[in-house]
Each structure stands twice: as structure tokens, then as C-alpha cells.
Amino acid sequence: MNVAIITFPGSNCDQDCHRSVELAGGSPRYVWHRETSLGGAEAVIVPGGFAHGDYLRPGAIARFSPIMDAVADFARAGGLIVGICNGFQVLCEAGLLPGALLRNESLCFQSHHCRMRVERSDTAFTAGYREGQVLGIPLSHADGNYFADPDTLAALEAERRVVFRYCDARGDASPDANPNGSLNNIAGIVNARGNVLGMMPHPDRAIEAVLGSVDGLPLFESLIGALARAEVA
């Protein structure tokens, strides 16, 4: 299962994603942002970091990197894409996902454990979870405050495209459980077709018990599993 990990100058979670894919049984490969082809990849991960230094605003320059045309074509063809943290920001800037990620309400960079609820287990990325399952997972960002206009937000909710929502230990998506001011406690969404996922928390940092959590691993296993099923079919 060949998974491309897009690497921009300033990406810094590329290695974490690499290991996550390996642990999930896939074959990760780095693809430098200046390349123009995904080289036959079956799935794409846009990792976290500070692509192009986050200058101007996160993702605003990365969307113009040569590889992004290939990523957009891949999305249009129904290929599976995961954007994590800065990767989510890049996918929003590139128009592959709706909405924007604003500065955290605290105005500070925040790096800590959070909880999020799995809203759907019927996507290619979440088949390994139970609906309503509460995941413990690290987040680490300054701009994770999800925003969309009222119509877009209503559509996201109506079409069940919110995949992860910040919640408390009991699974309530309460205002207190919202770390950054995101509308409707949104932590992750998919596009209308369901093949592009963007999320702010880091499943790639929750793949080993010794590091505090394994709640992120099923996401990568789900992805690899979906690719395997596609291959059989």
C-alpha cells in the first residue's frame, strides 16, 4: 500500500506520519513539494509542520507548490487524502476542504492532550473506530480554530461531514472541551465525496502506548485497510 507523504520546506511531522503508515502496515514514501507527480501513490498524507514557514498565513504559500496540482487531481479522481494539522490548513487553502483555520481563541500556541469524539465510523479513515468513541490524542497548533460561513457549516452538519468533534471525557462536545474556539467543536471534516479528510489533532503522535496513546493508530489502519479492499475489488 503505497502512501505518499508530501514534504514541504518546513514540514516537521513527515517522519511521524512515515512511522504511522509503517506501523499500520503500509509503505510510506516522501514526495518533495517540487515534484509534479505522486508516482503511483494509492493514498496521500499532507503532514503537520510549518510549510514555507507559515508565512503570510498557514498553507497560503504551500498551495502553490508544484505538487499541489497532482494532489488536487488525485482528490478529483477519488483518491484518499489525509491532512493533519498544517496539512489540514494546506488542504483548506488549496480549496480541497471548505472553511478556514483561524488563530486559536487563546491567541497562543497550544500543545497538549485533547479528547475528540468519532462522529462517523463509515468513512475510509474511521472504519477502525466505533461511532461515539472518545479518543485521547495530542494537539499542537496556533491556528486550529475551525471557521466556516453559516451555509457551509449547515451543509457540513447536514451531510454528516464532521468526522471528529472535541469533547470531554464523557463524550460531550461541551464548550469547555473546545480547546481553540472551533465552530461546533469541529476537530476534523471530510469533503462532500468523503475521500479527503482534514483534522487538527495528531493521530500520528498517538500510535504507541509508551508515548501515551494508541488512539491514532486505527486511523492509519483504516486507511490501509480501505486501500487493501479497493485493491481486491
Place this chain on the structure above:
Amino acid sequence: MPGPPAGNGGAPAGDSTAAPAPPRPRPGDPPITPELVDDHGLSPDEYAQVRRILGREPTFTELGVFSAMWSEHCGYKNSKRLLRLLPTQAPWVIQGPGENAGVIDVGGGWALAFKIESHNHPSAVEPYQGAATGIGGILRDVFTMGARPVATLNSLHFGDLDRPRVRYLFGGVVKGIGDYGNCVGIPSTGGEVYFDRGYEDNPIVNAMCLGLMRTDELIRGTAEGVGNTLMAVGARTGRDGIHGATFASEELSEGDDEASRPQVQVGDPFTEKLLLEASLELIASGHIVGIQDMGAAGLTSSGVEMAGRSGTGVEMDVALVPVREEGMTPYEILLSESQERMLVVAAAGNEDAVREILEKWELEAETIGRVTATGSFRVLEGGIAVADIPALPLTEGCPTYERHGAEGDEVRALREMDIAPYVEPPAGLEDAFLRVVGSPNVASKQWVYEQYDTTVRGNSVERPGGDAGVIRIPGTARGVAASTDCNGRHTYLNPRRGAMGAVAEAARNVACTGAVPMAVTNCLNFGSPLKPHIQHQFREAVLGMRDACAYLETPVTGGNVSFYNETDGKAVYPTPVIGMIGVIDDVEAVVRHAFRDPGDPIFLLGASTGELGGSEYLYVLHGLVAGEPPPVDLAAERALQRCILAMAQLRLLKSAHDVAGGGLAATLTECCLGRPRTGRSVGANVRFTDPLPDADLLFGEDHGRVVATCAPADEERLRRLAADYGVPCERIGTVTGPGAPLEIETESSALRLEAETLRDRYYGVIPEIMN
């Protein structure tokens, strides 16, 4: 004595087979007057030595070079002789002091490069950039050894938070550290933050970095091989930070904020990240023979030091250095401290290959000169010599001084003060307990470390908030632990004891995680070395450090000295920060500080003597910094640490937590509260039979103590092991249920501290002040 104006017709750049022309003053150079020499921080005697070395008057450019290289920051002129007393050897030390960073063998074919450095002066003037560039510099020191940075720590000391300016400095420094380190993508795994009026005008901002490499990947900052090519790599050179090294070697005074800003550099973490990746790729490529950060004193120190280490010479032409602005003089180009630059020595013929790697990372690499056999640091401007100085005297010939001062009267009076009248808590024991736990020094630093990325790169086993940070070595079970420590009040009252205590505490912190303490990097922050009482502090602190490092077998592999931390004649507390490294074979066995399960027996390992001198208790309840600080019994300390390590190795410990600032009150609170967000708090029933007075017992900061728990079934084994190591071991209580109170009974009092109350105090105080 103005020199003759330089003509336009010098030798053409690059080729000079005839005897090199001596440097000449440039048009516009100021005359070298005694005042100018003094402004450059050189004494008349030192200037006479400059003339002896050159056999003539220096040019203005050369004066700048001597000033920078013989500054305290680069030349260690007031510290070198004493620093030679520190133990630096051990079989596991691969690289001791003198390189960009120290290196030790951490087993399994892995080597760890690590170093701590100060950025105090810039942070006092511009906290955000000052702290940010401090992180940038220390990262470069590590990756220029060929090691990939894997963790950072920070030791920060500020004034009291009730001062608006202190809050501004604290907030700016934390944001600067966060924004820089987060962007480069290096996890912050620990450190310390300390508040005391002794740091009100001069914050201490020390940054430490750890980097990993295979033992055969080490590269050094040398200019080997005559004919090899010098290349300037990374960011362009601008007019920022000119004479930062000399600036860092002077006192600040009122109004310096504005005037000194141009001496503060500006950081660009994105360029740093590219430079990091490019440098590691460059080193792995084998195209280069040496690499060094253009840090303090920029192109000057990197060129001179690389030549000095390999006994060669270098020749460079400043006209070839990529610059940010027109019209920069050789003096400015040589002394600029623009950030994110490297000096690289490429094997002759490999220049294009070097350039290609840099281009991939969207960085520049320009040939600016070559390695020579002359032993000289020779600088041209468009082919015309502007400086020509023997390299070795610039590094090795820096005048050094050893001054024996005397203890200041003020501190002696404070140390000898009878603190007995202050021992009784003025408003009861519970009030005292909550005030100590709610003091910013003891309280949780969650507000700080949650602004740092602590989990990036997926190897953070123990994050900030415990005794020491632990990073796993990628692809192995092995881990590296690190802690920074210095209790400035203790070192102020008794520098020798305080410094010993800093080493002991740092080693104890590392040992509490189950890692074996291995080596030390230090950052010595003091006032002006020209003052007798500071000389005394420095000497005593070095001697204390020497004794403790030798006894605990943790050699010093390098570090940094920062003098002149003074404003208007008032110096900071002497603050010898210790950065301790430990190694653990299996990160699955890491011991954490939090109590775990109801029914687990709680033990106090080590003897209590009730040391309230220099304690948090006296400061918080009485505003006092007084008394004799806790003594360090090195034999007892070593026995305790070995005992803890043995227990950890046998996997007997369910928790272990060091006793330090705030005493047992702080330790027990932290053990009960555990970690914010992920942990759950538990209660404890604790009963002391020790006859010490309540305050001595609960708030004493006696060294050599650890609070530990084990499973009930392991109690006898734990006791026997403690007895084998000769370590006092007293069962002081039992862990109770989640959310239960911390109940403490002494011979004369009983306390019941509700979990909610402790949580509010411990987690609430810093956010309340800062938000």
C-alpha cells in the same frame, strides 16, 4: 593616529603567490584612540598585547576582531582558569569542552551531542527575539556536530511576577522560545522556570539542546586541508547583532533598552529548519570537512576557531560574502551576528555539490575564501587586505585572569541571620502549605510548556511536568533523560553549596525517571567578574560543581559562561545552571512522578534534617532570602540515586519524585495531582513520626530525598533494597482514591487538603497572573 588613505589599486582578488601585503586602514576608518580601544572592551595592557602579536598597530577591522575574540563571551578570559578545574573525562565522553557541543556515547552505537547556552542580555532588551535566537543558536551548535536535534530544555529565571515588566519579559520569552522551537519542530521536554526579585532587571534565559547521531557520524568545527574552500551558507549577512558578543560582556544600564536593540539579532525559524536539513544532508554527503555556526562574533569567531582547532590558516574576502544591504564595511561583515548562517569548509572541487544541496533547501552557499597554511586569519576586501592576524593567539592567546575575591558583607549577613524566629507559620500550617504550593516557583508551569510543542517527532516518553524529560532514541528501546536545575537563592547564600546542590538535584531528577546520570553541560550566569564578591561567587560555585560532578561521576562536557548580568550595578543571583543527561536502557521502564493506585504504600527515601535556609517557605511567607542553604552529603546522595536506579531497574517503583523547592509539601502535592488533562488526581494519607517542627518537615529543602511508591506486595523488597544501599527508608503513608484529599498528620498537627483546593492553587496561579 589616522592611517594613510587606501588606494583603489590593490592586488586582484584571489591569487597571491608573493608575500602577502599587510593590511591597511580603509578610508573612513576611525582613528585608533585609547577611547576607541576602551569602547572595544580591551584594557591598555590587553591592547599592548595586541600590538605585540601584530608587531604593529591594528587596523580598525582588526581591533574589532580582537575585541570580539577576547570578549568574555568568546575568550572566557575571566573564567578559563577556574573552568580547567572541572572534571571533563570519562570513558563515555567522546567530545569534551572546546567544540560546538559536548558528545557522549549513549550505547547501541548512538552518540548524544548536547549543550546549554545563555541569551540573557538580548532577552532583557527584546525578550521575544532574544529568546528565539537563543534557541536558534543552540540548535545550530548541536546540528553542526552532525547530530539531529531531538529535544530542547530551558532554564528561565525572572523577577517576581507582580511587576508588569517581569510579566512582559516572561510572556515574551516563552512566546519567543515557543514560536522558534515549534516551527523548527523540535520537542521541548523540560526545564525550569524560577521567579525571585534577584532577577528583576536581568532575566536568565538558558536554552539547552540534545541531538542524536550514530557514533561514526561526528563532524567537528575544523578547517582542515590547505586549499579547501570556505563557504558561507544560509542566510545573508546584515547589520544586526554587530558586536553582540561584546554587548553580552558588559553591564546593562537604564535606557539600554533602546540603544542596545541593534545588538539584538532577529531570528527566522523557517530558515533554521531548512539550514538544519541542509546541514545534515551536507554532512552525510561527505562533501565537507568542517562546519560551524556563525554565532557570537559571527564570521570572525567561526573562521578563527575553525583555523585555530586545526592549526591552519584561513583567508576570506568579505566582498564575496552575500549581504543583505549595500555598503557594509569589513568590520560590520566580520562582526555581524545575523542568524541562521554557517561557515562550511568544503573539500576542494566539491563546491558545486555543496551548492546543489543548499539549493534544494532554497538556501545560498557562496565561496568566500580558502584554507591556508599560513596560520593567519587573513581578511580581504575586494582583494585588499584589511586584517591579517595569527589565528592561534586570537583563540589561545586571549588574556586570562584568575581573581580571588571575597564574600560580600550583605550576603554574609543574610546567610548568618538567625531564621529561627521565622519558622513558626504566621497564619497556621494550612495557610502556609497552600501559599507555598501556590507560589509561582512551586506551582505548575503548564501555562509555559503548553505553548511549546512537546510531542512532535514522536519520541517524547516523558514530557515537561515530571522530574526530567525522556526522549526515546528512534528505532530503539533506549532513552535519554535530561533535566536543568539551579536554585538561585541557594547559590546566592552559599555559592559552593548551591552549585553542589544544583548538580545533586539535576542528577536526582534524572535518576527518578530510572535513567543513569552520565554527564553535564553548564551555563554559568553571574554578575561582573571585575567585582570581588562576584569573583568569590564564581570561584566557589565552580569548586562546588567540581566536587559534585567528580563524586557523582558526571563530567562536564561544555557549556557557556555569561558574566555581566547586572543592571546599574545590581547583579543577578549567581546562577550556575546544570543541564544533566541520563541514559535508560528501556523506555518502557521509565518511572513517573504521580501516585497511581489506591493502597500503594508511600515511602520517603533519604533523611530529613529540616533545612529552611534559602527556602521557598521563607520567601513566600516572610519575603526573606536568608539562612544557610541545605548542605549536600555527596555520599548519601550517590547512595540514594543508586538505590532508586536499582529499584527502577527491578521495576519495583510505581512512582518516584524528587524533594526540592517547596519541600515535601510541594512533592506530595505533585504526586497526588499527577498530570493535568490526562492524569487523574488521587489522594494520600500521610503520617510523619519525625520529631522535626512542622515547617521544617513540610517545607525544608534538604537534599538527598525522594518520595516513592510501590505495589503493596513489594513493600518488603523495597525496604530491603534501601537497607542494602544504606538509604533511610520510612513508610510515610498510603495512596487513597481518585479525588480524595491529601491528609497529613505530624506529631503536632493534622491537615486535610481537598483535591480541588490543591488543584486550584497548583494549576491556577500562573494563568491567573498571566491571562
